[in-house]
Amino acid sequence: xxxxxxxxxxxxxxxxxxxxxxxxxxxxxxxxxxxxxxxxxxxxxxxxxxxxxxxxxxxxxxxxxxxxxxxxxxxxxxxxxxxxxxxxxxxxxxxxxxxxxxxxxxxxxxxxxxxxxxxxxxxxxxxxxxxxxxxxxxxxxxxxxxxxxxxxxxxxxxxxxxxxxxxxxxxxxxxxxxxxxxxxxxxxxxxxxxxxxxxxxxxxxxxxxxxxxxxxxxxx
Numbered sequence: 001x002x003x004x005x006x007x008x009x010x011x012x013x014x015x016x017x018x019x020x021x022x023x024x025x026x027x028x029x030x031x032x033x034x035x036x037x038x039x040x041x042x043x044x045x046x047x048x049x050x051x052x053x054x055x056x057x058x059x060x061x062x063x064x065x066x067x068x069x070x071x072x073x074x075x076x077x078x079x080x081x082x083x084x085x086x087x088x089x090x091x092x093x094x095x096x097x098x099x100x101x102x103x104x105x106x107x108x109x110x111x112x113x114x115x116x117x118x119x120x121x122x123x124x125x126x127x128x129x130x131x132x133x134x135x136x137x138x139x140x141x142x143x144x145x146x147x148x149x150x151x152x153x154x155x156x157x158x159x160x161x162x163x164x165x166x167x168x169x170x171x172x173x174x175x176x177x178x179x180x181x182x183x184x185x186x187x188x189x190x191x192x193x194x195x196x197x198x199x200x201x202x203x204x205x206x207x208x209x210x211x212x213x214x215x216x217x218x219x220x
Contacts, residue, residue, distance in 0.1 A: 012161060014178065016214055020160065021183050023210045024190040028197075031189035033139045035059065040115040040140035041107065042066055044125065045075075045100055047132040049090040061089050072113050075104035099127030117141050130169060134188070144184040147175050152195025159199065161216030 012020070025031075034055040037043040042062070049058045065086050069075055075083065083097040090096065103126045107113060115136065116122055122133035134148035147153065149168035153175075157163040163174035179187055198205045206218050213219075 012178070012214060014180075017162070017178055018180065018183075020211045020214055021179070021186060021190065024194055025186055027210045028190055028193040031186070031193040033135070033189065034192075035135075035139070036062060037139075038066065039070065040136060041072060041113075042070060043136055043140050044103060044115060044128060044132070047135050048096055048099055048103070048127040049087055051096070052092060053090045058090055061087060072104040072108040075100055076108060096127070102126035103128065115140065117143070119145060130172070134172075138185060138188055144188060147172050147179070147184060147191075148188055149175075150192065151201070152199070153191040155201060156191050156195055156199050159204075159215055159217035160211065161214075 035043065035046045035050060036059045037046050046058055046062055049061065069078060078101075080097055080101060083100060084093045087093045087096055087100070106125055107115060111121075115125075117137075119130075119133050119137060122128055122136055123130055128136070130146070131148045131150060134144070134146045137146070138144040138148075149157075149172050154166070154168060154171055157171050157175060158166075162178065163171040165171050165174060175187070195201075198209050206212055206215070209215065209218075
């Protein structure tokens with residue numbers, strides 16, 4: 001959490017929050033998921049690979065993989081060393097390879113090869129935490145029931161004063177209490193795009209920010 005944020009925390013009204021979302025929607029009309037995939041199963045692998053890695057790098061890595069390997073059985077049958085070599089550019093390849101193998105095995109054995117379509121079961125899959133499950137629920141099943149708290153969502157929530165927590169699960173609960181559910185889909189995309197383009201971790205472009213007047217970080 002920003003040191004500046006720790007000094008002061010304020011609650012925004014529901015009206016303010018809707019105004020923030022609408023301003024961000026106007027600023028990023030094309031905001032969408034930046035991971036490439038063709039099935040819920042592929043998306044699960046993509047989000048695993050995106051941990052501590054950019055979506056751009058993941059999208060450069062997965063096409064050649066998914067062209068040949070795109071079902072749980074394909075990854076179950078694949079030699080672990082082969083998988084490690086394929087995903088090596090995404091970092092933490094040994095851990096990610098083990099998770100992908102275990103993820104594929106559980107999906108095949110317990111769900112007949114198809115990802116479960118609910119949060120409670122998704123988070124039981126190896127390598128899939130709540131953030132990843134939120135992404136899958138939104139992007140694969142078009143059923144957002146939560147908000148994925150990545151590094152961008154965490155930073156912006158703290159800076160705006162939407163949450164004074166540092167734990168992603170607590171930040172999500174704070175946001176779910178104050179953001180109307182009809183905006184869940186928008187918020188998932190908008191926080192990522194705003195964090196990448198303007199509200200960056202270092203040297204945020206506050207003079208370009210469409211929601212600067214609401215910002216706790218800037219105005220205290």
